[in-house]
C-alpha cells in the first residue's frame with residue numbers, strides 16, 4: 360500500500376479481536392513512530408507500552424469509559440518529556456553515534472540549550488506536547504501500514520495515568536493509542552475538501 364492509500368483508508372478502530380499483537384510487530388511500530396520529525400530533532404517524548412490486562416483494567420476508570428483501553432492488545436501512552444537537560448544529553452549522544460559532524464552537532468545542541476533555557480516550564484511542556492502529536496501521526500499511519508487497527512485518545516485523566524504507571528514527574532501523559540487487530544471497519548472517512556482547508 361502506498362502512503363496516499365494509507366492516509367486515505369486508515370480509520371480510528373475501537374473494536375479489536377481477542378488476539379495479541381506479536382511483540383516484533385509492536386517493536387516495528389515503535390520504530391516507525393521513532394522516525395517522526397521533531398523540532399531541533401530533540402524527540403522530547405517517551406512512550407509507555409501497556410500490554411498486561413491488569414494495568415489496562417486499572418487505567419480504564421480514568422478513561423471516561425473508553426472500552427478500547429481494556430480490549431486492545433497494546434496501549435501506547437505518549438508522554439511529553441519536560442527534562443530538557445536529559446533530552447539534550449540523549450540527542451547529543453545519538454547524534455555522535457550517528458556520525459553527525461562535530462561542528463553541526465555542537466551548533467544544534469547550542470541552539471537546543473538556548474531554546475530550552477528561554478522557556479518557562481509551561482512553555483517547555485507545551486513545546487514537547489506539540490512534538491508528541493507529530494509522533495502520533497506516524498504511529499497511527501504506521502499501525503495501519505502493519506495491518507493493525509488503532510485509536511488515538513485524549514479523553515483520559517493524565518494525573519491518574521501518571522500515578523498508576525509510576526511515571527517520573529518529567530513525563531506527562533498526553534495522548535494514548537489503543538492497538539490491536541481490527542474487529543470493525545471503522546466509521547466513514549469524512550474530511551473537509553481541499554477548498555475548505557484553504558483560507
Ligand SMILES: Cc1cc2nc3c(=O)[nH]c(=O)nc-3n(C[C@H](O)[C@H](O)[C@H](O)COP(=O)(O)O)c2cc1C
Nearest residue numbers: 369370371425510511512513514515534545546548
Ligand atoms: C488528538 C486526538 C484525540 C482523540 N481522542 C479520542 C478519544 O478520546 N476517544 C475516541 O474514541 N476517539 C478519539 N479520537 C479519534 C477521532 O475521533 C477520529 O480520529 C476522528 O473522528 C477521525 O476519524 P478517523 O480517525 O476514522 O479518520 C481522537 C483523535 C485525535 C487525533
